[in-house]
Amino acid sequence: MAEVEASDDNRRRGGKLLAVGAGLGLAAALWGALGQPGLGRPDADVIATVDGVAIARADYERALASLAADKRSPLTTTDARRALERLIDEELLVRRGLDLGLGTSDLAVRKSLVDAMVQFAAAEATGREPDEAELRRYYAGRPELVQSAPELRVRVVSFPSHDASRVAAMRAGLRAGQDFGAAAAASGAESVFVPDTLLPAAKVADYAGPTARDAAIALAPGDVAGPLDAGGVPTFVLLVERRTSPAPPFEAVREVVAEEWRRRQAEAALERYLSELRRRAKIRYAADAPPAAGRP
DSSP, rough: HHHHHHHHHHHHHHHHHHHHTTHHHHHHHGGGGGGOOHHHTTTTTTEETTEEEEEHHHHHHHHHHHHHTTTTOOHHHHHHHHHHHHHHHHHHHHHHHHHHHHHHHOOHHHHHHHHHHHHHGGGGGOOOOOOHHHHHHHTTTOOGGGGOOOOOEEEEETTTTTOHHHHHHHHHHHHOOOHHHHHHHTTOOOEOOOOSEEHHHHHHHHHOHHHHHHHHHSOOOTTTEEEEETTTEEEEEEEEEEEOOOOOOOGGGGGHHHHHHHHHHHHOOOOOOOOHHHHSOOOOTTTTTTTOOOOO
16 A cells, blocks of 8 residues: 555646646647646645645736736636636646656657756756856866867878778878878878968868868867778868967856856756656666676
């Protein structure tokens, strides 16, 4: 009996959370004019209950405000009662949908529920704002947050013929310590035209393609990447020179840094929430499931 009661409680809590985040698609279609209910606080005034599940007065007032915005005439007592009854109907629909398994079988409802839970879990981080010193420390450790893409000087060669022996010769020459140009000439590689000057990363992509650009960004000057699959063509990239703009002063990018701080805090809150859910859950994997990182 205790297990049955716990299951019922879980359904009620789950039903409320689903209504909070996005609600059932059916309920949203029927009562869209009323707006979606919010979380409400546990100690908030209650306007009604449905099998013990509270409908917060704040949700009711929000529905009234949304309804009033859609009406040209003032709200009547009948309108107010209708708004309350629609919130009750929505709660009934949500709970019945969960009872029918829509929370796990219907992809749209499942996604709405997951989205709502992500917002619910991340809400832990939304109440606190960092002080100036904390933001400055955060930025000092991550100057790349607001840095522009580097300027790059590269050399690029490719093998449009897809001759595997020539590609292997290029690799062998580089491993033997040959100069990039010498190895390319000896293997018969074709040069890809890129101006021999520092270029914005986006310009490198214009000339040599995004694969070459991404590889060059990850290289240190003097390093070579390849063979890369650049649109099906084996390609080698040499980073000759890189110039990175200095990070702007904190004062100039404070709001950007603060927004990134908030995002990271929300991600951390979600991760903590998921870790706790995993700790409490019994999770079993099939024998052929992929192993966790670090395990054979």
